[in-house]
Amino acid sequence: MVKASMSGAVSSMLNCRASSLVLVLVLAALGGCGGASVSVPGLFPVPLVDRIPLPMGLHLDESLTGYVHAEELEEQGEWEIDLGSAQTQMFQNLLSGMFDSVYPVANPAEPGGEVAGVLVPNISEVQFSTPLQTRSDYFEVWVRYRFQLYGRDGELLGEWPLTAYGKADEDNYGMQSREPALQAAAVAACRDAMAFFTVQFRTIPEVRQWLLTEAGGPSR
Amino acid sequence: MIRWHQQALATGCLLNLMLAGGCVTSTVQQVRESATGMNETESVVVLSRKTRPSQEETEADFVNCISKSMRGGKQRVNVVGEQAFRDALFPWFEPRTAPVNASDLPELISQPELAERLASLGLRYLIWIEGDTDRTDSSGSLTCSVTATGAGCFGFLTWEMDSGYEAQVWDVRSGNLAGRVSSEAVGTSYMPAVVVPLPFIAPVRSSACSSLAQQLKSFVLNEG
Numbered sequence: 001m002v003k004a005s006m007s008g009a010v011s012s013m014l015n016c017r018a019s020s021l022v023l024v025l026v027l028a029a030l031g032g033c034g035g036a037s038v039s040v041p042g043l044f045p046v047p048l049v050d051r052i053p054l055p056m057g058l059h060l061d062e063s064l065t066g067y068v069h070a071e072e073l074e075e076q077g078e079w080e081i082d083l084g085s086a087q088t089q090m091f092q093n094l095l096s097g098m099f100d101s102v103y104p105v106a107n108p109a110e111p112g113g114e115v116a117g118v119l120v121p122n123i124s125e126v127q128f129s130t131p132l133q134t135r136s137d138y139f140e141v142w143v144r145y146r147f148q149l150y151g152r153d154g155e156l157l158g159e160w161p162l163t164a165y166g167k168a169d170e171d172n173y174g175m176q177s178r179e180p181a182l183q184a185a186a187v188a189a190c191r192d193a194m195a196f197f198t199v200q201f202r203t204i205p206e207v208r209q210w211l212l213t214e215a216g217g218p219s220r
Numbered sequence: 221m222i223r224w225h226q227q228a229l230a231t232g233c234l235l236n237l238m239l240a241g242g243c244v245t246s247t248v249q250q251v252r253e254s255a256t257g258m259n260e261t262e263s264v265v266v267l268s269r270k271t272r273p274s275q276e277e278t279e280a281d282f283v284n285c286i287s288k289s290m291r292g293g294k295q296r297v298n299v300v301g302e303q304a305f306r307d308a309l310f311p312w313f314e315p316r317t318a319p320v321n322a323s324d325l326p327e328l329i330s331q332p333e334l335a336e337r338l339a340s341l342g343l344r345y346l347i348w349i350e351g352d353t354d355r356t357d358s359s360g361s362l363t364c365s366v367t368a369t370g371a372g373c374f375g376f377l378t379w380e381m382d383s384g385y386e387a388q389v390w391d392v393r394s395g396n397l398a399g400r401v402s403s404e405a406v407g408t409s410y411m412p413a414v415v416v417p418l419p420f421i422a423p424v425r426s427s428a429c430s431s432l433a434q435q436l437k438s439f440v441l442n443e444g
Contacts, residue, residue, distance in 0.1 A: 045310035172280040195311030
């Protein structure tokens with residue numbers, strides 16, 4: 001027998017039809033166990049900025065393209081966010097919007113003569129929180145990236161961190177909100193990384209110096 | 221006789237609840253800062269604020285409702301979808317980069333790529349929506365049981381919902397704040413349950429949406 005009781009704290013599920021209320025209560029009683037497994041889809045826009053007139057290399061390590069964050073939360077089950085599968089499309093779109101051309105580079109220390117530099121992104125840490133943990137309506141995801149910039153001769157010119165953040169309101173995703181809301185928060189974090197990178201890139205001192213050398217100045 | 225009287229009383233109470241349950245009180249206010257108006261080739265976009273510290277984002281379905289309502293009706297307004305707009309103007313309207321004030325617009329639009337993209341969308345007005353719908357009061361209790369022989373509920377719940385939304389209308393052409401339109405709506409819902417719960421939901425959010433959308437439409441078309 002399943003028995004559930006509600007008092008003044010009426011949840012938003014009361015907007016549902018009466019016939020589905022019993023089902024809701026059963027699901028609510030069974031809730032709490034679970035977790036979620038989501039993958040970020042590789043659908044990202046191309047930044048709308050003045051392109052840097054240089055050919056750019058991109059090296060994506062397997063540690064990035066295979067990155068999966070897995071975590072077991074107390075009384076909330078196992079959670080998994082596959083970020084790696086979206087990284088190739090994400091960085092391809094990002095750099096193709098920012099540079100004249102983008103080329104994959106197998107070894108950033110030996111980039112060959114075609115590119116002015118090589119960008120090597122990596123994920124150093126991922127954190128997330130659930131609405132139950134924060135007592136809010138939001139899933140939140142933080143992704144800490146670490147970027148390396150190599151010059152055309154393969155020398156490491158600089159490296160810098162970038163922390164991206166995304167959140168998603170579980171109320172926007174109906175009753176089975178766990179997976180779509182977590183996925184939306186992870187997508188938002190990836191978009192934030194792209195946005196942050198776009199506006200920050202030209203302000204990094206090592207990048208400014210590199211742009212001065214290669215393109216005659218840090219164009220907008 | 222007494223039994224009939226009790227049944228009539230119960231039916232009367234139920235009818236009262238059904239009638240009262242649907243009631244929503246809504247008000248709309250408008251402040252105009254400059255003249256508005258748009259032609260058939262121009263469009264608007266309705267966006268919600270997604271700034272990080274805020275834990276009270278406007279509901280996605282409310283923003284969709286405003287867009288849909290402005291597209292429909294007698295005098296239709298061209299509305300660009302929120303996601304399509306954010307993708308087309310990426311990364312300039314993301315939570316981290318979106319302009320906070322209308323006065324930030326001229327600098328943003330001075331970028332040739334952005335100006336060109338906005339022109340291709342025919343965008344005339346940016347409408348920023350802030351606010352949400354909250355439960356402000358609730359009382360009563362309701363208990364449901366599910367057994368092998370059946371299921372049932374007993375009790376009575378009542379709750380009050382309060383919607384408060386404000387729309388800022390930015391004129392993309394002039395880079396100024398054209399005005400503000402706000403909508404407030406309050407309504408009480410009831411749910412009595414004798415075996416089967418009977419929800420009488422006050423459509424607070426949809427009332428706020430329809431009144432705000434209508435006023436916004438009138439505002440950008442300069443009908444009053």
